[in-house]
Amino acid sequence: MSFKSLFKKEKKEPTLSDIINGFGKTFSYNQVMDLLPLFSEIDRETILENINKKQNAIWDSPKQVKYYTEVHPYVPFASEHFEDVVKAIDIQDDETLLDLGCSVGVFIKKLTKIDRKGVKIIGIDYSPNALKQLEKELKAIPRQNYEIKLICQNFNKGVPLPNSSVDKVVSNWGIIYLGTEELNKALGEIKRVLRPGGKFVFSALVKGGANIQFESFDGFLTLIQSLFKKWKYVLKALQFEKKCRGYFPEYSQEKLSGMIERAGLEILGSKYTIKGKSITFVVKNPK
Numbered sequence: 114m115s116f117k118s119l120f121k122k123e124k125k126e127p128t129l130s131d132i133i134n135g136f137g138k139t140f141s142y143n144q145v146m147d148l149l150p151l152f153s154e155i156d157r158e159t160i161l162e163n164i165n166k167k168q169n170a171i172w173d174s175p176k177q178v179k180y181y182t183e184v185h186p187y188v189p190f191a192s193e194h195f196e197d198v199v200k201a202i203d204i205q206d207d208e209t210l211l212d213l214g215c216s217v218g219v220f221i222k223k224l225t226k227i228d229r230k231g232v233k234i235i236g237i238d239y240s241p242n243a244l245k246q247l248e249k250e251l252k253a254i255p256r257q258n259y260e261i262k263l264i265c266q267n268f269n270k271g272v273p274l275p276n277s278s279v280d281k282v283v284s285n286w287g288i289i290y291l292g293t294e295e296l297n298k299a300l301g302e303i304k305r306v307l308r309p310g311g312k313f314v315f316s317a318l319v320k321g322g323a324n325i326q327f328e329s330f331d332g333f334l335t336l337i338q339s340l341f342k343k344w345k346y347v348l349k350a351l352q353f354e355k356k357c358r359g360y361f362p363e364y365s366q367e368k369l370s371g372m373i374e375r376a377g378l379e380i381l382g383s384k385y386t387i388k389g390k391s392i393t394f395v396v397k398n399p400k
């Protein structure tokens with residue numbers, strides 16, 4: 114029985130304040146979307162505005178910024194994942210890269226360590242606190258060959274860059290937090306700003322991802338050892354995931370593939386990481 118029909122059957126349709134107060138806890142993002150048709154247009158707008166505010170408050174909270182700075186890059190398997198994404202970006206001399214949802218700059222900081230000339234990076238994020246933290250850290254990094262510009266803006270407002278102005282786009286667990294309509298628009302914006310032949314590296318935590326598979330007993334032991342050594346990071350990451358899960362949409366790999374292709378982009382390949390929790394698509398803007 115669907116969530117919506119459960120309410121209908123008991124004749125206990127949720128009120129506007131039930132939805133607003135229960136968002137993220139009683140009602141997950143996907144459940145609220147399922148219930149939206151029960152409300153008037155004005156109420157739907159109120160609900161969506163409220164969701165956007167709550168999500169922004171999560172990302173911008175000092176606790177979250179601290180988590181992204183001190184824990185996130187060190188969670189087992191995340192560091193390997195980041196290296197994979199950096200490799201997939203494959204930054205070259207004189208390229209312009211757009212990082213959508215750059216936060217405290219895990220990728221920007223990693224890229225500046227690669228010896229390249231004339232690289233320009235534009236990071237967009239709507240968390241002023243995350244960008245402040247990144248600016249502070251960037252001051253301490255010697256990066257004369259990299260020009261970095263940070264823009265504090267909601268993806269919903271589009272990408273403030275001209276057509277075909279970037280060579281590469283990365284969005285690692287960034288635009289994936291948008292609802293379906295906004296995500297479609299964001300993919301359209303990526304297609305617009307990416308030069309023909311340009312590359313887009315897109316990572317997303319997905320529901321029903323690939324299962325954990327071990328090639329050997331040694332592989333299993335390595336996993337246990339790594340979890341044990343870094344148990345504090347694992348615990349914090351699990352707490353974080355549990356807290357945030359209900360506030361954001363969940364997509365399947367199939368749904369995302371369809372959306373990318375409908376935006377006129379071409380999927381060159383994809384790879385599951387984080388033991389099947391995340392998928393990275395390597396995408397091309399066809400010429």
Ligand SMILES: C[S@@+](CC[C@H](N)C(=O)[O-])C[C@H]1O[C@@H](n2cnc3c(N)ncnc32)[C@H](O)[C@@H]1O
Nearest residue numbers: 172214215216219238239240267268285286287
């Ligand atoms: C899970 S973090 C990922 C950070 C970074 N890309 C990384 O891999 O470490 C998601 C980031 O996307 C940003 N974000 C989410 N929704 C956004 C939106 N609608 N507009 C702008 N930024 C958004 C958040 O502020 C947050 O910093």
